[in-house]
Amino acid sequence: MPYIAVTALSHDGLIRDHNEDSLVVGPWTLCGTVTESPQTLLFPVGTPLVVAVADGLGGQPAGEVASSLVVRQLASLGPALDGEQAVRDVLDLCNRAVYAATDGFPERVTMGTTVAGVVVLADSLLTFNVGDSKVFHVTEDGLRQVSVDDSPPPAPGRRTTSAVTQTLGGSPMFSAITAHTTAAPVSTGDRYLICTDGLTDPVPDDAIENLLRVHDDDRAAYELWKAAIEAGGPDNITFAVVRIGE
16 A cells, blocks of 8 residues: 655754754644654555755744744644645745734844745645745656745855745735646655755765665654754755655
8 A cells, every 4th residue: 555654853953052943744844843753654645745944044033933833834734735736825824924923022123034945746746835945756757846935046156055945924014926736647756855955065966865765764864963963063954855665
């Protein structure tokens, strides 16, 4: 019987004094805290399963509030995400909820978060994102980024940029979003990596690709975390490896 294996980890890194990332795997959420080791959860294929990360905006207030609000909404509404339009509608709802959560809390004004993830259906996989958190399809030919970065090109001589052009919340006044969504067939053996930039900024894509090629599930997650830490752990590190098994 086909199943979905999700191995996930969230860690505050070596520089940040707290974790503003959040994570959702089906009904399970991890908000503003850390995992001591990778956690693997198994689910049957059938009911839509959402797996996503949300990265609270650094340098702006209450990032952990924004990211946790979004993943909890996705956990609650995930079983209804049966198509791209349903995903876009829920992300619009999440965006409005982040802005609404600032009402009466002036210290939260401009809080915001990115979000990126997948929804595994019985015969297809939906990918979505707003911001610069990423979704990769792990193929025999290497990593293929499926998400679309909402960020300007890096400055000359730099590989990454911390600037984002679209987020959930993040502005003093309400700003609508245009979520990126795609749909693709899904089959046994498919693997996806969903991650915040705490992994992809310090660890180059070719290193991530190599670790995912050599290792499966728990060990791959551990080695990815270790690579980010050895590169300085400059930001919160949150990711999930999704595998379709049989």
